[in-house]
Amino acid sequence: MPRGITGRLRVVPCAIFLFGVLLSIKLGSIWQGLEVAVISPTFAEVKSPAAPATPAKVEEPAPPAPSTAGANAPTMTEEEMAVLQKLSARRAALDARERELELRENLMAAAEKRLDAKLAEMKKIQGTVSGLIQKHDEEEEAKLKSLVKMYEIMKPKEAAQIFEKLEMPVLLDVIERMREQKSGPIIAKMDPTKAEKLTAALAERRTLPKTVP
Numbered sequence: 001m002p003r004g005i006t007g008r009l010r011v012v013p014c015a016i017f018l019f020g021v022l023l024s025i026k027l028g029s030i031w032q033g034l035e036v037a038v039i040s041p042t043f044a045e046v047k048s049p050a051a052p053a054t055p056a057k058v059e060e061p062a063p064p065a066p067s068t069a070g071a072n073a074p075t076m077t078e079e080e081m082a083v084l085q086k087l088s089a090r091r092a093a094l095d096a097r098e099r100e101l102e103l104r105e106n107l108m109a110a111a112e113k114r115l116d117a118k119l120a121e122m123k124k125i126q127g128t129v130s131g132l133i134q135k136h137d138e139e140e141e142a143k144l145k146s147l148v149k150m151y152e153i154m155k156p157k158e159a160a161q162i163f164e165k166l167e168m169p170v171l172l173d174v175i176e177r178m179r180e181q182k183s184g185p186i187i188a189k190m191d192p193t194k195a196e197k198l199t200a201a202l203a204e205r206r207t208l209p210k211t212v213p
Helices: 003-047 078-152 156-163 168-177 180-188 192-207
Strands: none
Touching (some): 078 168, 078 180, 156 168, 168 192
């Protein structure tokens, strides 16, 4: 190999070596700068920490003002207290009296209601009795009229014999319902004593005022 070429080949490795050394030195300088740049703020932060944020002050509620109601409240005397007690007792007595009156009114209303029911029942019974009496009177009147017809068609002597045996009230009821042209001949055939009593009783009955039903 020529000498000139051999010399250049030796220079190249040396140059590469020197370039590597310079590159290492350069990278070392750059790395130290980065460490200083990174560590310096951190050290400053540790050395001088930031002041903590002051919390917002909470306003406490103002204490309530002392009450002056008790101090300014009017006081009552013993006489006023006694008057109030008397009024309260009077009120209680009036309430009791009102309740008693209300109870009496309720009792009276209940009694009046029962009395009305009794009166209604009595009126009903009275109506029933009146109906029965009227029915009885009608039946008796029908019987008397039937007897009158029978005696009117009889001979005076036969009828007189029957009249002498009848009681005076019944005989009067029959004679009053007979026609005079029929009763006269029968009375004439009767016993004179019985006929006299019958005539007196008829005269007395006809003079008496009739009772109002």
